[in-house]
Each structure stands twice: as structure tokens, then as C-alpha cells.
Amino acid sequence: MHDLILSPHFRLSEFTRSATASARHINNCPDAAQTDNLRALCQHVLEPLRQHVGQPVVIASGYRCPALNAAVGGAPGSQHLRGEAADIRIPDLATGRAWMRWMARLPIDQLILERATPSSPTCWIHVSFSRTHNRHQVIGQLVKQKKPRAIPKK
Numbered sequence: 053m054h055d056l057i058l059s060p061h062f063r064l065s066e067f068t069r070s071a072t073a074s075a076r077h078i079n080n081c082p083d084a085a086q087t088d089n090l091r092a093l094c095q096h097v098l099e100p101l102r103q104h105v106g107q108p109v110v111i112a113s114g115y116r117c118p119a120l121n122a123a124v125g126g127a128p129g130s131q132h133l134r135g136e137a138a139d140i141r142i143p144d145l146a147t148g149r150a151w152m153r154w155m156a157r158l159p160i161d162q163l164i165l166e167r168a169t170p171s172s173p174t175c176w177i178h179v180s181f182s183r184t185h186n187r188h189q190v191i192g193q194l195v196k197q198k199k200p201r202a203i204p205k206k
Contacts, residue, residue: 056087059094061102067114067138072123082115086135090115093138093181097158101140104154112176113139136161137180148175155179156190164191 056064064082067090073080082090102109116124116132131137142148148165155163161180 058087058091059099061108062094062098062111064090066111067135070113070116070120070124073117073120076119076123078117078119078123080115080117080120082117082135086115089135089181089183090138092183093136093179097155097160097179097181098138098140100158101151101155105151110141111138112141131161131180131182136182137178139166139176139178141176145175148177152177152190152192156188159186160188160190161186162189162191 058064058067064087068080068082070078070080072078098109113124113132114137115135116126116130118133120126121128121130121133126132140151142151152163152165155177159181161182162178163180164178165175166178167175
């Protein structure tokens, strides 16, 4: 399968790869509209961030089909389902905060600094962009307590 280029520094495979999807044999392929949403997210938010920081921006989680979203405990209405969101890895909390301050100037829908548990040293930034309406919502820190849900029947 051809790895579609979404912007100069981002490819579709970065947004669809998932250890959970591989382990559970989940086909995590977006349709054309979801791919267009991912392209817009790259062009309006992720590519400008990459250009600004001058280093790779690593996608921890991008597009999620319904089965994968349920398997990882994602919210039922998650923007990941529409290809409008990505979780990006940050090297450390200080860098994450600096990246958030910079991205807050961009046309974002949501920008959230997240961590898995209150004591977890691992943090990431959830960023979303909508081609129709952006709320420009910035949340300084959110603690996720992910609980995997059952995979929906087809």
C-alpha cells in the first residue's frame, strides 16, 4: 500500500499505526473524508509546529476506527474517529508546555496536555483541528484514566 504524503513531514502511516490494532487484527484505515481531515490537521497545525521546533513531531495516536477507539478506551465521540485529532509525544513536560503555548496561536479546535495517571511521568499533547468550526479550547492538564471498553460487534 502506498504511504500517502499528508504534508512535507507527515505521512498517513504515522496516523494509522497502532500496536493495539496489530495485536487485535483491527483494520485501522481511514476513508477519503477522514484522510482529508488528517491532511488539514497536518497543514494547519502539525506542519507549522514541526517547522517551528525544527525537529520531528512524533504521532502517538492519530486516526482510530471505531473498533480501535473502543479497544484503547477512547471517548465515543472522539475526534480521532473523524481524523481530526492526534496525540503527539513530547520529550518532557517543559517542552510540552512550550509547544502548547506556541500552538495556542494556531487555528486549533482543542489543545490538551494529558497524562495517563496523576503520578505518571509520561505526558502527551492532544491536538485537534476541524475544517468546519474550531473552538480554540486549551486545557492545561488533563489526567486520563483509560478503561478499555468492549470492541463493538460489526
